[in-house]
Amino acid sequence: MNLATFWFILIAILWSGYFVLEGFDFGVGILLPFLGRDDAERRTMINTIGPVWDGNEVWLLTAGGAMFAAFPSWYATLFSGFYLPLLLILAALIIRGVCFEFRSKVEDPRWRAAWDRALFAGSALPALLWGVAFANIVRGVPLNAAHVYTGNLLTLLNWYGLLGGLVTLSLFTLHGAIFLVLRTTGELSRRARLMAARAALAAVPLAAVFLAVTQYSHGRPATGVTAAVAAVALIGGAAAAIRGREGWAFTGTALALMLAVATLFGDLWPNVMPSSTSPLYSLTVANASSAHYTLVVMSWVALLFTPVVLGYQGWTYWVFRQRLAGPVVTPPAAGQETPEPVGGRS
Amino acid sequence: MTVLELSRWQFGITTVYHFIFVPLTLSLSYLVAVMQTLWRVRKDDVYLRMTKFFGKIFLINFAVGVVTGIVQEFQFGMNWSAYSKFVGNVFGAPLAMEALLTFFLESTFIGVWIFGWNKLSPRLHLASIWLVSVGTSMSAFFILAANSWMQRPVGYRVDPATHRVVLTSILAVLTNPTVLATWPHVFFAAFMVAGAVIVAASAWHLARHSDLDVFRKAMRLGLVVTLLAGIATAVTGDVQARMMESQQPMKMAAAEALYTTQSGASFSLFTIGSLNGDKELWSVRVPYLLSLISTMNPHGTVQGINNVEKAYARKYGPGQYKPVIPVTYWSFRLMIGFGSLAALLAALGLWLTRRRARPRSRWFYRVALWGLPLPYLGIASGWIFTEMGRQPWTVFGLLTTAQSVSPGVTVSSVIASLTVFTLLYAALAGIAWWLTVRHVKEGAPAEAGQPGAPEPLPVFQY
Incomplete structure (x- = not known):
């Protein structure tokens, strides 16, 4: 395996990490208006992802940075070609990112309701558009001989791209619902489980159709295996969610997301961005990659520091592992430990 | 545009x-x-x-x-x-x-x-x-x-x-x-x-x-x-x-709008006039200061925009090499x-x-x-x-x-x-x-433990 292929795999891992981690963040944001009945419940939901959402989003920035450093032509063609979808994603991520900090600073219900809507939109839009973008990358987009995108926004809104968008939207919603079951207690947790069952009704068939179509039109034997295992993991995860085994359910959806990304990248290879204009104009692992020395340097950096990052990020999940109890209703009795406000340990 | x-x-x-x-x-x-x-x-x-x-x-x-x-x-x-x-x-x-x-x-x-x-x-x-x-x-x-x-x-x-x-x-x-x-x-x-x-x-x-x-x-x-x-x-x-x-050198020359190479160049605090070098109506200048900050020597030579631009044209081919x-x-x-x-x-x-x-x-x-x-x-x-x-x-x-x-x-x-x-x-x-x-x-939140004060921690949660 040469270094360019190693970086292709690493970028696939970064994107799948991003989808697994920010996937449940997006899901929680999408479910906010449907699951949170009052402000206290919505705060509890937000606080389940509060300590980790920012770290999760860095997976996107690292994936982008890795593409820039290891495959400059891929980064250049993709980001300039998908200009308007990325603009929408950026606007959504900006609004969503400040929501977390701004929402809680003012008590006024109208203020909070406005930010709740913003958090929903800021989560749902990227959840949809990332799927549209990745489905289109696999499907191939019009690139000319200079690897410049020659389509427009409508080129990307084909049925396969839109199906991909619905898959990520529904999968992230399911993933987020299961995350909420896992991280809350009582009434909220119970309703999150019902919601997970409903989300699964949409996510499982959509993902199954998408994976089957993808395998049929772009697949190779190896991706047949990853696609099949992804489907099994998803169905198993959904079944576990319904049966109240949320740990297994979360493992199932996380695995399904990782393997779905692996399937898409597996379909791409050895291309990174196939051209629908002519196969000769496709960007490939070989013609889009940086020179050897850059890849060597970046490989050492990645090998040395990725374990460190995974270590401390995993540690934060361990620190904040307790379920959130939701609003504290009873006043503390004398001599007992004072319960913390919303978002604290139960 | x-x-x-x-x-x-x-x-x-x-x-x-x-x-x-x-x-x-x-x-x-x-x-x-x-x-x-x-x-x-x-x-x-x-x-x-x-x-x-x-x-x-x-x-x-x-x-x-x-x-x-x-x-x-x-x-x-x-x-x-x-x-x-x-x-x-x-x-x-x-x-x-x-x-x-x-x-x-x-x-x-x-x-x-x-x-x-x-x-x-x-x-x-x-x-x-x-x-x-x-x-x-x-x-x-x-x-x-x-x-x-x-x-x-x-x-x-x-x-x-x-x-x-x-x-x-x-x-x-x-x-x-x-x-x-x-x-x-x-x-x-x-x-x-x-x-x-x-x-x-x-x-x-x-x-x-x-x-x-x-x-x-x-x-x-x-x-x-x-x-x-x-x-x-x-x-x-x-x-x-x-x-x-x-x-x-172009950037430094452009910082002073210095058009011709000069030794012991002064630094203008304020200029009224055209900055394309042909007219200067009024300015407040500190003698030798530009040379001093650019070369650490009051009599040092600071390159001018026109001179640098000529040198760049020789090096990079004909073109415009000065900023606004x-x-x-x-x-x-x-x-x-x-x-x-x-x-x-x-x-x-x-x-x-x-x-x-x-x-x-x-x-x-x-x-x-x-x-x-x-x-x-x-x-x-x-x-x-x-x-x-x-x-x-x-x-x-x-x-x-x-x-x-x-x-x-x-x-x-x-x-x-x-x-x-x-x-x-x-x-x-x-x-x-x-x-x-x-x-x-x-204002600053009340001290922890003060009677009647709201629960001080965790103050930053969402």
Whole structure:
């Protein structure tokens, strides 16, 4: 395996990490208006992802940075070609990112309701558009001989791209619902489980159709295996969610997301961005990659520091592992430990 | 308007805007860490209240800095794809390193700090804010290393087959003398912002006699930080000026609008007249100063715009090699002027508050409040100067800005993004400002354990 292929795999891992981690963040944001009945419940939901959402989003920035450093032509063609979808994603991520900090600073219900809507939109839009973008990358987009995108926004809104968008939207919603079951207690947790069952009704068939179509039109034997295992993991995860085994359910959806990304990248290879204009104009692992020395340097950096990052990020999940109890209703009795406000340990 | 012009406006607006928030993140994280450390060491609740009060300002500001930073990474590819292809081998490396080595660190531990107040041991919790601080300043280092490479490319060769740059030494990129001078300059300038913010917030309360115990201490801290940072910014800026004279003589000449090479060149504080060199109606000049700052010798020779342009035409072929002179001339003066004024006011403030004195004059508090924009304006002017002064190049001597723009992006797309970013950023600035002012007016939270006081922890949760 040469270094360019190693970086292709690493970028696939970064994107799948991003989808697994920010996937449940997006899901929680999408479910906010449907699951949170009052402000206290919505705060509890937000606080389940509060300590980790920012770290999760860095997976996107690292994936982008890795593409820039290891495959400059891929980064250049993709980001300039998908200009308007990325603009929408950026606007959504900006609004969503400040929501977390701004929402809680003012008590006024109208203020909070406005930010709740913003958090929903800021989560749902990227959840949809990332799927549209990745489905289109696999499907191939019009690139000319200079690897410049020659389509427009409508080129990307084909049925396969839109199906991909619905898959990520529904999968992230399911993933987020299961995350909420896992991280809350009582009434909220119970309703999150019902919601997970409903989300699964949409996510499982959509993902199954998408994976089957993808395998049929772009697949190779190896991706047949990853696609099949992804489907099994998803169905198993959904079944576990319904049966109240949320740990297994979360493992199932996380695995399904990782393997779905692996399937898409597996379909791409050895291309990174196939051209629908002519196969000769496709960007490939070989013609889009940086020179050897850059890849060597970046490989050492990645090998040395990725374990460190995974270590401390995993540690934060361990620190904040307790379920959130939701609003504290009873006043503390004398001599007992004072319960913390919303978002604290139960 | 062309895609090039629109993209330049967008990059300028989004970068200057992003860098309104970054300096405060960079510096206030350290100062909040210091406050929290003082609380741990001295066991004095005044420092805890200070930590929480300024911690909240820090977090509101941090949020906007983070979200606007994502745009920065994306728009190289979106608007400057030809640039990205040309430089990716070199420029992408520090950007990817920033994400992996530092951005994860600050983003993960900011969450730990916000939510960890009573989940972690006090020592680990304190460590988390220090890690955020180290993360943000290392992050600034990688970004400035990338920018410095654009100012002075090192550690590369141009591949004749692909017409792109190829990295030959990452060490040369990370130890580029330009970044070693720029990073401290930016770092110290950032502390002037934190100083001014602390001074302004403290002045608001001191003028109203509220929370005196917290804000007296904070006022002194803010003034000391502003003054020391101001001196350090001037010293590091001076080092940069000489480096610029040897590395980018055009930029130095453009800073003074000096058209012909001159020995013992004077520095004009102010000029009325045309800046294209043919007419000067009136100016205030300090003799020998330009030569002194550019060469450390009052009689040293400073190269003029016309002479440098001729040399560049010989080297790079016929073309226009000078930046927009009025912009470089005035942004250079405004940078120095705003920065110096902030430092002078801080020195004056320290004198007036010596030996725990609390000035009575309302003017003291007015100036302390209205001095807040000075370091911000200084920093914005500095970036406008250094980026506009590099024009027509994006990568000095290698790639022009006109060659850098995305070939496939349409005017309407860039108009859309420019509109979205400008409106969104304006709204965010308004909201962040309103929230911060509202928080400042509420004052420092009550001491922990005080009867009747609201539960003080966890103050920062969403």
